[in-house]
Each structure stands twice: as C-alpha cells, then as structure tokens.
Amino acid sequence: xxxxxxxxxxxxxxxxxxxxxxxxxxxxxxxxxxxxxxxxxxxxxxxxxxxxxxxxxxxxxxxxxxxxxxxxxxxxxxxxxxxxxxxxxxxxxxxxxxxxxxxxxxxxxxxxxxxxxxxxxxxxxxxxxxxxxxxxxxxxxxxxxxxxxxxxxxxxxxxxxxxxxxxxxxxxxxxxxxxxxxxxxxxxxxxxxxxxxxxxxxxxxxxxxxxxxxxxxxxxxxxxxxxxxxxxxxxxxxxxxxxxxxxxxxxxxxxxxxxxxxxxxxxxxxxxxxxxxxxxxxxxxxxxxxxxxxxxxxxxxxxx
Amino acid sequence: xxxxxxxxxxxxxxxxxxxxxxxxxxxxxxxxxxxxxxxxxxxxxxxxxxxxxxxxxxxxxxxxxxxxxxxxxxxxxxxxxxxxxxxxxxxxxxxxxxxxxxxxxxxxxxxxxxxxxxxxxxxxxxxxxxxxxxxxxxxxxxxxxxxxxxxxxxxxxxxxxxxxxxxxxxxxxxxxxxxxxxxxxxxxxxxxxxxxxxxxxxxxxxxxxxxxxxxxxxxxxxxxxxxxxxxxxxxxxxxxxxxxxxxxxxxxxxxxxxxxxxxxxxxxxxxxxxxxxxxxxxxxxxxxxxxxxxxxxxxxxxxx
Amino acid sequence: xxxxxxxxxxxxxxxxxxxxxxxxxxxxxxxxxxxxxxxxxxxxxxxxxxxxxxxxxxxxxxxxxxxxxxxxxxxxxxxxxxxxxxxxxxxxxxxxxxxxxxxxxxxxxxxxxxxxxxxxxxxxxxxxxxxxxxxxxxxxxxxxxxxxxxxxxxxxxxxxxxxxxxxxxxxxxxxxxxxxxxxxxxxxxxxxxxxxxxxxxxxxxxxxxxxxxxxxxxxxxxxxxxxxxxxxxxxxxxxxxxxxxxxxxxxxxxxxxxxxxxxxxxxxxxxxxxxxxxxxxxxxxxxxxxxxxxxxxxxxxxxx
Numbered sequence: 001x002x003x004x005x006x007x008x009x010x011x012x013x014x015x016x017x018x019x020x021x022x023x024x025x026x027x028x029x030x031x032x033x034x035x036x037x038x039x040x041x042x043x044x045x046x047x048x049x050x051x052x053x054x055x056x057x058x059x060x061x062x063x064x065x066x067x068x069x070x071x072x073x074x075x076x077x078x079x080x081x082x083x084x085x086x087x088x089x090x091x092x093x094x095x096x097x098x099x100x101x102x103x104x105x106x107x108x109x110x111x112x113x114x115x116x117x118x119x120x121x122x123x124x125x126x127x128x129x130x131x132x133x134x135x136x137x138x139x140x141x142x143x144x145x146x147x148x149x150x151x152x153x154x155x156x157x158x159x160x161x162x163x164x165x166x167x168x169x170x171x172x173x174x175x176x177x178x179x180x181x182x183x184x185x186x187x188x189x190x191x192x193x194x195x196x197x198x199x200x201x202x203x204x205x206x207x208x209x210x211x212x213x214x215x216x217x218x219x220x221x222x223x224x225x226x227x228x229x230x231x232x233x234x235x236x237x238x239x240x241x242x243x244x245x246x247x248x249x250x251x252x253x254x255x256x257x258x259x260x261x262x263x264x265x266x267x268x269x270x271x272x273x274x275x276x277x278x279x280x281x282x283x284x285x286x287x288x289x290x291x292x293x294x295x296x297x298x299x300x301x302x303x304x
Numbered sequence: 305x306x307x308x309x310x311x312x313x314x315x316x317x318x319x320x321x322x323x324x325x326x327x328x329x330x331x332x333x334x335x336x337x338x339x340x341x342x343x344x345x346x347x348x349x350x351x352x353x354x355x356x357x358x359x360x361x362x363x364x365x366x367x368x369x370x371x372x373x374x375x376x377x378x379x380x381x382x383x384x385x386x387x388x389x390x391x392x393x394x395x396x397x398x399x400x401x402x403x404x405x406x407x408x409x410x411x412x413x414x415x416x417x418x419x420x421x422x423x424x425x426x427x428x429x430x431x432x433x434x435x436x437x438x439x440x441x442x443x444x445x446x447x448x449x450x451x452x453x454x455x456x457x458x459x460x461x462x463x464x465x466x467x468x469x470x471x472x473x474x475x476x477x478x479x480x481x482x483x484x485x486x487x488x489x490x491x492x493x494x495x496x497x498x499x500x501x502x503x504x505x506x507x508x509x510x511x512x513x514x515x516x517x518x519x520x521x522x523x524x525x526x527x528x529x530x531x532x533x534x535x536x537x538x539x540x541x542x543x544x545x546x547x548x549x550x551x552x553x554x555x556x557x558x559x560x561x562x563x564x565x566x567x568x569x570x571x572x573x574x575x576x577x578x579x580x581x582x583x584x585x586x587x588x589x590x591x592x593x594x595x596x597x598x599x600x601x602x603x604x605x606x607x608x
Numbered sequence: 609x610x611x612x613x614x615x616x617x618x619x620x621x622x623x624x625x626x627x628x629x630x631x632x633x634x635x636x637x638x639x640x641x642x643x644x645x646x647x648x649x650x651x652x653x654x655x656x657x658x659x660x661x662x663x664x665x666x667x668x669x670x671x672x673x674x675x676x677x678x679x680x681x682x683x684x685x686x687x688x689x690x691x692x693x694x695x696x697x698x699x700x701x702x703x704x705x706x707x708x709x710x711x712x713x714x715x716x717x718x719x720x721x722x723x724x725x726x727x728x729x730x731x732x733x734x735x736x737x738x739x740x741x742x743x744x745x746x747x748x749x750x751x752x753x754x755x756x757x758x759x760x761x762x763x764x765x766x767x768x769x770x771x772x773x774x775x776x777x778x779x780x781x782x783x784x785x786x787x788x789x790x791x792x793x794x795x796x797x798x799x800x801x802x803x804x805x806x807x808x809x810x811x812x813x814x815x816x817x818x819x820x821x822x823x824x825x826x827x828x829x830x831x832x833x834x835x836x837x838x839x840x841x842x843x844x845x846x847x848x849x850x851x852x853x854x855x856x857x858x859x860x861x862x863x864x865x866x867x868x869x870x871x872x873x874x875x876x877x878x879x880x881x882x883x884x885x886x887x888x889x890x891x892x893x894x895x896x897x898x899x900x901x902x903x904x905x906x907x908x909x910x911x912x
Binding site: 354571 | 646648650674676677678682689690693694695697698699701702703
C-alpha cells in the first residue's frame, strides 16, 4: 500500500518520476483522460481549504475518475464522536484513494494505518503539506529546467510557514543549492530546520532582513503569506505583515530569469502590479499543482 | 473569450439562437449527452443558492461534463483574505467554465477580467441574474410560441425584484409588447427602469394596485416573491407580503391561454391550489432553466 | 412510480431480489459499471449524515451515474421559506432519483407525493432509515447464508434506536427467529414494537440486562450507539453509555460463527480490540451498505 504523508518519503528519483509524468500529462492530456475511469477519489477536508480541495478534484476528474467527500468537519461524522480511524475505514469502503486535510498533526498518518486505500496528506495543521511541495518542485523544474545549482530566496514568514520548511527539506537534497533566508527577526527559520536540512549538509546560506539587498543573487524567490492566525497578538501582525511586500520597484535589480513563486492565497505580500511580470510564476504554479496531483494519483493507484 | 454577465449583452438574435438550441436539446437529449465530455464546470457560490447551483450542475452533467466548486463563502479562500480576482485566476486553472454567484454587485464582471475561462454570472447581489432571465424567456417562447405581441403582467415586488427588472429590459426589445405593472405603492417598479426600458421605447404600460382588475388582459403573469430581506422593517413586510396572493378564484377571469411564471422559491404568493391549473408554468420553468443553461454552456464553450 | 420510504413496503421476496442483485454486483462489478450512465442522483440532506450520503454517492458513481445535491439545510432553499414539496418538485427536474434525509418524520413521504422521480428515504428523524435496514439484512444474509433460524441479540439503546426497531420489524417476517433484547431498564425496546412485531407473531424472545449471560446463544449480535442527543439529561447519558461495551473478554463465550454488526458511527460501545476478531462485521457492513444501495437504485430506476 502506498501513501503520501510527508514529502521526504519520496526519494529524489521518485520525485523526478512524478515530475516526468506531470510533464507528459501537460504534453499529452488526452492520453490521460481515461486513466482513472471507474475510480473514486474521496476528499476528506476536516478543515476547509478550497484551493487544495478543488485542485485534487480537478486532477481526478481530468483523469476520468470521480469525486466525493466533504469540505468541512461540521458536515462529517466527527461531530458524532467518531474517531479518525473509523471514518477512514468507512470512507475507504466508498473510494479508491483519499486526500485528507485535518487540523491535527499526525492525523493523516494515523489514517494511513487504518485505510484500505492510499491516503494523501492534503495538509495536517502546521505540519506537512506534501502536495504543495510537489507543486513547488514541479514549478521549479518546469521553469528552470533543473533542481541543481540554484540560489533560492525564501521570503516572509519563515517561522510558521510549513511550505517553506518542506521546500527547504526537499531542495536540500540536490547539489549546488544555496539558500537566502529573508525575514524579520521575529519570523526567522526555526533553528531545528536550519540544523537538520542546511547546516548538517553544509549547504551555503545567508540570512537577511532586506529583500532589496539580496534580490540580485536569486534564481528563485519564494514569497509567503504572513498569516494572521499564526500571531499571538494583533499588533505584531499589523507591524510585520507589510514588511516584505514585493513590488515592481523591488524587482528592478532581479535577474531576468528569476522565477517568483507563492503557495497562495496571497493577501498583499505581492503587489498585483507584479502579476504581469513574466518572472511571476504563482498562477502557473496553481496549474502545475493540478498536474503533479494527477501524476501522484496515478502513482499511488499503480496506474501506468 | 465569452462571458455572460448581463442579459443585455445578448442580442435578440443570440437569445433566439440559445432558445433554438434549448429546444433541440429538449427534442434530442441523447445527441447532447457527450458534448462536454472531459470539460469541467466550477460552481463558485460565495452566497448560497441551491436552486441555481443545482440547475447549473445538472445542466453540465447532462452534457457529459463534470462539476466542482463550493456552495458558500465560508468554505472558500475568501475567508483567508483572498481577492475575487485571485480566486478566479486560481479556479480557472481547474475548470473550463465558471458559474459564479456573489453578494457584491459587479463581482462577476471583475472576475471576467481575470479569468482564463468563460464566466457566467449566476447572480450578483440585487443586480443581475441573466440565466434566470434566459429561463423566463425560454419559458415564454415555449409556452406562447413567440416573443412579440404579448401583454405581460408583472406582480408583487417590482421594486427590489431584480428578475423583474431584467425581464422588462429583455422583453422591451420585441414588438407589440405591453406591460401591466401590478404592485402596492411601496413596491412599484423603480422610475429608472421605467424610463430606460419602457418610456424611452414608447412601450404601452399601465400600473395597477389590483391583480383582479387587470387579470383578463394578461397573456403572461409573472409572479414574484416578496422577500423579507429587502424590507427595512418587519411591519411593512407582514402587511405587504400577503397583498398579491394568486388563488384559483383570481384566475376565473383570466384568459384560457394565460401562462403563470414565477422565478421560485415561492413562499405563499401562489396558492398551492393553483399548481394543478394547466396555466401554471413555474415548475416547467424550472425544467426549462436546466435546458437553457445547457445551451448557454455550449455557446460559451464554442461547442456546436 | 417507485419510492422507498419504509422498509416494510418491501416484501421478503423483494428483499431477496435486492440481496441477489447486490451479491451479483459484488461478484461482477464491471458488469454494473455503466448501468446508470447518464443518470443523476440528487442527495438532499436537510440534516448532515456524511456516512449515508457518501454511501449513496459512491453507489451511484460506481454504477456510472452522476451526483449532485447538498449536505446540510443551511445551504438549501429551505432557509428562504420554501416547502419540502416545492424543493422536491424543483430537484426532480434536475435528477433521475433522489435520496433525502430530513429531521422531520414523514418528510420523505410528503416528498414522494410531489416528486416526478423515485424518492429514497435516507433517514427521517427518529423514524425510518430503510437503507440501513437493507444494509443489515444483506450483511446477515452474506455472513450467515440465510434469514431463517437465527438467534438475534440486539444490544444497547433499544428504546430510541430506530435501526433496531426496523431490523426487528424486518426479521420478524422470517421463520425460526428468536430475539434477545439486551439493554438497561431505561432503554428497553418500546412496548409497541414488541407487541406489533414480536408478540403478535409469537416469536420467542427474552429480555436481559446482561450481555455476558446471553452471549453464548447468539448467532447475530447487533450493537448500537447510545446517542447523547436522545437523552433528556447529561447524567443519565454518562451513567448508561458505558453499560454495554463489547470487549474481547465478553466474546470468549460467544459462538465461533457469531457475527457482530453495528450501524456505525460507534463511540466506545465496541472496543477497538474487537475490530480484528473475525466475527466483527461492522466494517464489512459498511461495504455491503454500498452494494445494497446500488441494487436499490437499479430497482427503483427499473434498470435490469
């Protein structure tokens, strides 16, 4: 049985295989339009996330499969006191594969131990969100043509942003990588992430509080949202949320082949004036997110 | 790129074309059962409306297409502060066409400027709801065989009822039309609607506070719901809501080929005793609503 | 027109026919994968029930059909004051068959009088839930090979548990049946159920407050959840909810071919340590629930 709970379960070879499948889907969509005929994806969102849910659903429908599920816990049996494992055993009688989002860290791992069908972690609390990382990786590979020899800037909330932590972990496995960590003091990358994935592998990195200063060096700029819900007090949130806003001016010193990524939704951390810049990639990234999920569903269902 | 935001975007010729397609679908449903194979409709309902949403979904499914979306804003990314244009750019990566309902007037127009796929306005606040008007038009044409030479009674809340305003605008383009505006003083058709679509085109009309008196003249009687949410105080609502209730008695003086329409849902403005009268058309209208939406989806996707 | 509102509408012969169809689906799923191509099931859940809704949806999708609907009343037109019959007449324009759950007893019966398409009662208040009973019956027949000559233990909340009442009613029509009613005094089977289905047919039964004592006699043990929402005060709920918990110890004296059923969701009335016991059937029962619903949809749509 195959599940995807944590991005690091996948070796660089397996990631490359998924990227290759996604690229083939992009080139030959019709060849994949019936790969999942008769298969059902269940989207179990114990916490709402429209973007992620619709991406999974669109992926499955474009493979010829079908979709059922729920979009918030209030409409689930959890309200009647049912355990996650019972819900999963039940839903695995109704579906061939499950994408699950849950506010509790570890819930998808528990689910995978009781499921009769593959489980995809579609986000568990502040923990893992491996299909976002796969989306980021496909975007990088499509846009830069490689995973090696890249200077990757990560900007904004590096403390709470789980997508940043997972991307650092995933990219630290390639050669020639350099990280540029751009954030206010209060939102720096946690020490354990730095130790585990950067220092222990002798990967060069710098930390900066100024996006302007480091801009000229970057091949990739990964912007993140400063999320209100991560702050203990409103004051800190208001002071910091505007600190690292990307504008056309800030891009003047950037490389012409820089690529700007963002996991979305954005609030105001990227000015809409940047949207039409050819270096802006965040909407393409949404599209890539669908294709890599199609590749993942095929892989977990063992459909060639 | 084609969008449908306002009914007046469509010329009478284009409306006739949609009506013809809908009639062909009614006669040959099997010929349309796979027209949208592989296509995805997104239903983005930032405000709930089961009836409209299910009509769109049924339309797309009966064309062989698939559906994804959300049925209320609480389960959308809007809650995370995302703009409508970002949501639309995202969802247009997941779908081939979008039906969108939004409490804010103009939101679907904004959406259409950022979408990669056709947008259908499925209702924006008290503003436009063009597929309801298309439904009304198909019903009139199917039941009366023509758009010209009709005396059209509009009864109930003519002030706030957007479906009435749009129907007046759409029907004012045909010849031989006469409007009979039946409402209490407080709920009369707004002056700007009268000026723009009736007086400026020299269309004959009368205003009446008595449904009984004008009944014998009508070819079409369009009933509307007196909506609680449009009133500033409860007292006015209670006094007026029962003023214009259609009963079998009131129909005694009506023409034998009168046709009664209602956009539904009704509360009590049409007595259930009227339902079995052959002149009652409001449930057929529901069915027509599905067919005209099928025709519209085909047109916007350029599927012949 | 066929509807399923109450399990007793179905004769033992019709139930046997549904069981046979379900068994054939289990053996030859591919032969059924396109039986409902082009058909639409509407799931109208005026009260949330994820398990039942997903079971219906999975059933229809596995027959090649499509699904639309809503999962709670808040997103339905009921909020605008529409009657159940109007909602049903509307939705029957969008679908070929309707599964409806409603908090009010009798609502599905009312609905069936106004619907243009078959209605399946998917639960109405504390009243009927006939597809749960069909699920129980298929499970019994698959696991025991017969409906006759069985000693059936019913344990837990026999007073409010509608699934118990329906199962008693349905099983009382076979020969050689014996009921063992296991519950605290406060939650005994209501007198009218006993009179109507057990005593009037001279079916042997015993009542017991001890699960342990009667365990060795049972062929079937039907466990039920003690539902918090059925109690008038919290104190009674807390005292009684743990009274009849099934554990591996309690199973030591049970027959080797006992089968344990539960309509799910469970809270703690069956210890998870029982899950791996080969006599535990409640997850298989979930799977059977999908197959019997497939059979029922085919029957009501007259698809052979």
